[in-house]
Amino acid sequence: TTVSSKEVYEAFESSNLPLTDARDNSHNCDTLGCISLITTEDVSIYEWKTEEEATKQNEVPIGEHHSKGNIFINLNNKELSIETYAEVLDNLFE
Numbered sequence: 001t002t003v004s005s006k007e008v009y010e011a012f013e014s015s016n017l018p019l020t021d022a023r024d025n026s027h028n029c030d031t032l033g034c035i036s037l038i039t040t041e042d043v044s045i046y047e048w049k050t051e052e053e054a055t056k057q058n059e060v061p062i063g064e065h066h067s068k069g070n071i072f073i074n075l076n077n078k079e080l081s082i083e084t085y086a087e088v089l090d091n092l093f094e
Contacts, residue, residue, distance in 0.1 A: 002070045003092050005036045005047035015088045018042040018080060042077040043085055069093045 012019055020041035028037055036047040048054040048070045057072040058065065064075040064082040068089045075082045 001093060003047075005038045005045045005071070008045045008047075008071055008073070008089060008092065009038050011088050011092055012043070012045075012085060015084075017085060017088065018077065020077075040076070042075070042080055044074045044076060046072040046074070048072065 009019065009022065018040075022038060022040045024036070025039040025044075026034075026036040029035060032046070033053070034046045034048050038045045046054070046057065048057075051069050054067045054070050054072045058067055062074055063078070066073050066082050066086040066089065068086070069092075071089060071092075073082070073085055073089060075085070
């Protein structure tokens with residue numbers, strides 16, 4: 001099962017998680033190798049082709065992050081907890 005970054009964004013939104021100043025930064029995927037990227041001041045949502053590619057991002061030391069399936073999320077707002085976002089993301093794959 002693969003999920004799109006847009007589906008993850010919508011799940012976060014419907015869970016009332018902070019998504020300040022959301023923007024499509026998919027143009028950065030040219031360099032990064034991802035499929036799409038939605039960035040907010042609170043969290044970034046990366047969509048990868050495969051689960052392996054998403055999991056590999058966990059090796060990059062960039063603060064609090066979590067991956068599930070083909071999605072990798074990175075926390076941008078240090079006042080928030082990655083756990084609430086991770087829980088919503090994990091539920092999308094159940």
